[in-house]
Amino acid sequence: MINDIKSDADSRMKKSVESLRQDLTRLRTGRASTALVEHLKVNYYGSDMPLTQVASVAVSDARSLTITPWEKTMVGPIEKAILASDLGLTPNTAGTTIRINLPPLTEERRKELSRHVSQEGEAAKVAIRNIRRDALHQVKELLKEKMISEDDERRAEDDVQKLTDTWVKEVDSVVKAKEEELMAI
Numbered sequence: 214m215i216n217d218i219k220s221d222a223d224s225r226m227k228k229s230v231e232s233l234r235q236d237l238t239r240l241r242t243g244r245a246s247t248a249l250v251e252h253l254k255v256n257y258y259g260s261d262m263p264l265t266q267v268a269s270v271a272v273s274d275a276r277s278l279t280i281t282p283w284e285k286t287m288v289g290p291i292e293k294a295i296l297a298s299d300l301g302l303t304p305n306t307a308g309t310t311i312r313i314n315l316p317p318l319t320e321e322r323r324k325e326l327s328r329h330v331s332q333e334g335e336a337a338k339v340a341i342r343n344i345r346r347d348a349l350h351q352v353k354e355l356l357k358e359k360m361i362s363e364d365d366e367r368r369a370e371d372d373v374q375k376l377t378d379t380w381v382k383e384v385d386s387v388v389k390a391k392e393e394e395l396m397a398i
Contacts, residue, residue: 214355215369222348222373226341226380233337233384237391240326245272245315250280250302255287255294264291273312280304280311318395327392334388338381345377 238248247270254261264270268282268291282288288306295304305312352369355361
């Protein structure tokens with residue numbers, strides 16, 4: 214029972230960290246990354262589709278992306294989706310290929326993105342602490358129902374706290390790595 218609670222808490226905490234990593238890959242840093250635009254929704258014959266389902270996205274060099282639609286008619290809707298996004302990118306079209314040149318980040322924008330990364334990290338830590346609270350509540354319920362002893366409860370609480378500390382440190386390292394990536398010129 215206690216092991217189930219701990220493994221459930223561990224897997225949920227891991228998912229929180231993975232979600233943070235996923236969110237941070239979408240942030241624009243100094244280097245080009247396909248993750249920047251992959252999540253964009255493109256109007257494809259009346260329905261919104263992810264960009265990756267209507268075109269191929271590739272990194273052509275450190276500061277530019279190349280988008281090649283699978284249908285010629287998709288060039289316009291893809292351009293609209295890029296312009297409508299809050300990424301601040303300008304698409305350049307050459308025939309059926311769309312190039313996106315990423316301008317260097319300004320110092321102000323770097324600091325703003327760094328603050329955003331810190332906020333995302335803090336949100337992930339709050340999620341992990343909420344998972345800890347749920348796990349500790351489940352352990353206390355087992356104690357109330359006399360299914361475990363007080364010693365088992367204390368051991369379980371210590372184990373859950375160790376899990377929490379481990380995953381919070383992981384969040385800190387992910388945030389620190391992203392902030393360093395942002396501040397690198």
